[in-house]
Amino acid sequence: MPGHERVPVTFAPGGITVWVERGSTIIEAARIAGVVVPAPCGGRGVCGACGVRVLSGRPLPPDESEKRGLAPAPSGVRLACRALVDGPLEVLPLVNRSVSSAAAGQVVRDAALVAAVDLGTTTVSAVLVGASTGRELGRATVANRQQAWGSDVLSRLTAAMDGASSQLALAAEESILEALCAACDRTGTCTSRIDRLVVAGNTAMVALLTRVDVSSLAHAPFAIPSGMDAAALSGPLADELSDGCELVLVPAIASFVGGDITAGLLSSGLVGQEGVALLVDIGTNAEIAFSGRGRLVVSSAAAGPAFEGFGISSGGPWAPGAIERVEMREADLEPIVAGGGDPLWLCGSGLLSTIALLRRLGHLTADGRMVADGPLGDRFTRRDDIVAFRMGHAGHGPYLLQTDVRTFQTAKSAVAAAVVTTLRSAHIKPKALTRICVAGTFGGSLAVEDLVELGVLPIDRQESIEFVGDAALLGAAMLAFDPSLAESTTELTRAAQHIELASEPDFAQSFVAHTALEPFKLVRGLFG
Structure with a gap:
């Protein structure tokens, strides 16, 4: 199980670096980075297609499954789906064993x-x-x-x-x-x-x-x-x-379950693997896919753009100047800003991180009301007669408004209710899930504990949750490089059973219950 300490993983030749929890697999880091690392076997370590060359650093030693999948392989090559990150690492993905590696940092100039x-x-x-x-x-x-x-x-x-x-x-x-x-x-x-x-x-x-x-x-x-x-x-x-x-x-599955979830299923390797798994693609339109026990069940719900940093007063995309997360340092708020410098706006991950911290410190009640009393009370003010929390230093914004919290509550309850209703329709309880993949373009890395504590995901077991980044983009990239995968996408659309959440009698009730900024265990009654 990954620890809480985060370490950098860099992917050559582009030099893309992401920070992941120690104990994560290299392929989990690749998904967050949006780097194409094919995993046809769904990450079981049996196909050997996800080889990477370790350029610097050292992952944990290979287990027996990885040793079998590596044989034969040159020294320094590891399977991305099995190799565990144990410290700073730089790797070069290999499409297959016949492709020689380029020098670290060298831009590969393909003819096409x-x-x-x-x-x-x-x-x-x-x-x-x-x-x-x-x-x-x-x-x-x-x-x-x-x-x-x-x-x-x-x-x-x-x-x-x-x-x-x-x-x-x-x-x-x-x-x-x-x-x-x-x-x-x-x-x-x-x-x-x-x-x-x-x-x-x-x-x-x-x-x-x-x-x-x-x-x-x-x-x-x-x-x-x-x-x-x-x-x-x-x-x-x-x-x-x-x-x-x-x-x-990429072919769509249903009216509001598009090719993005088809591509996400392809890149995550969710279908066909052992166990019971869930893919939650969080965006303006939240899409859910359940795979297990011989079934593939999909659904969608309108969540709004808050998770992508839009639809809030001081929101925007992940880019230099965006607050990607917040921390407490020396008894004050410390915004972590993409690219360094002064904070200009909140991206999706920054919004989630801020709301989670305020809830933890008692500045947000379970029903989403802002409360100034507490360790960060001097940061509260009013803007246009709306309670506001100042994110910047020395009296500067950006600001998180009470209305922004309400927007977030609507988005998170839509996601949670969609997951609950989909699982109930599939006759699956959350405790049966062995793998939960979270996809989306939030900006910086999300903290699993924030998703769980705020009830974005109606799951109370953090160890089963993994982030797969922009799974739709990664799946589309796999299909762009290997057109033969088109047959797999067609099979996925044929196998999927679509649930229209609006016609499910429990969806509205579940939506209302999940507006609370509380972990799922406090609203568990919905599953009986």
């Missing part, structure tokens, strides 16, 4: 590139992958320009049906291109070298991108729009990508 995109409601993320090596070369995240038509899916669907379909599609194309260009700029390459583009996203976002009739998503009975699978590159994407660039859309 493939790219993957996670087209989210609030943000759009892109990653570049070498077409011949499978190595990540660069990635970037930008805001989805469709937000000009509303922050929620329904507003955009309504706008499309009212005549703005072409404008919404263009906004999506421009957002994707912006993310791709930013990723290219970081590696000194250009978009014209991209030969394949794989897009994963919720059903509505992909439908808007492809200019199809979206009315089937706006009215019951909800259904996946027809014609999405026949889409081709158009607009600015067709102009900027290579001639003949192939566009691949």
Whole structure:
């Protein structure tokens, strides 16, 4: 079981560093970093496909399972799914044993590139992958320009049906291109070298991108729009990508369970593994997938953009200036800021960390009311007659408002209620889960204890929870590099059983119960 001490893991050749708990596997670190490390066997250590070369540092010694999976392997190679981090580490992912490693820090300049995109409601993320090596070369995240038509899916669907379909599609194309260009700029390459583009996203976002009739998503009975699978590159994407660039859309499972969860299931290796597992993709549209006992059950719920740093008064994406988490140092709040410097706004992980700390210190009640009495009382003030908590130093913001806490409560209760209702529909109790994967683009690393203490996840066993980063982007990247995985995505969509949460009688009751900022054990009565 991972300890609480965090240590850095760096992935060559791009130099991407993430901090993970000591005892985490290298592949867990890779998922957080968004680095492509294939794990076809679901992390059981039997296929040997997730080899990495250790460039510096030393993981814990291999167990017997890893030794079998490594044989034969050159010295210094470990299986990412089995090797445990025990201190600072630098590794180089190997696509397969025949690929020689590049020098640490060297930018690999493939003759051609493939790219993957996670087209989210609030943000759009892109990653570049070498077409011949499978190595990540660069990635970037930008805001989805469709937000000009509303922050929620329904507003955009309504706008499309009212005549703005072409404008919404263009906004999506421009957002994707912006993310791709930013990723290219970081590696000194250009978009014209991209030969394949794989897009994963919720059903509505992909439908808007492809200019199809979206009315089937706006009215019951909800259904996946027809014609999405026949889409081709158009607009600015067709102009900027290579001639003949192939566009691949990861297939959706249901009306509001899109290709992003399909890609997440692919990258997490959840389906087909032993035990009972859960994937929770937390975003503007929270998507849930349960796999086990011969079943694959999926659902979704509207959570709003708070977990991505939007929809709050001082929120924004993870970027230099974002508060990614907070700590107590010398009896005062210490915001940890991406890139250093002064705090400018809260990203998703910073919002969660701040609310968890205030709850722990008694500055937030279980029902979400701000209380000034306590160790950080001098940081409370009022802004526009709303109670506010100052995050910066020397009288400076940003601020967390009482209204922001209410926004967070709505988001977390939607996620928790979706998990509870999905598990109940599958006749599974939380204690039966052997693996819980949390995906999303929160910004910095989340603390498991924060998710549990605030009841974001209705699970009271922290040891079974792992973060898999942007699982949708990673799955799309795997598909971009290895098109043969398309068959696996098709099989996933056919096997999945969709639950429409709005029609479940217990969902509304569960939603109300989970607005409390309390661990799941205090609202356990919902399971009987």
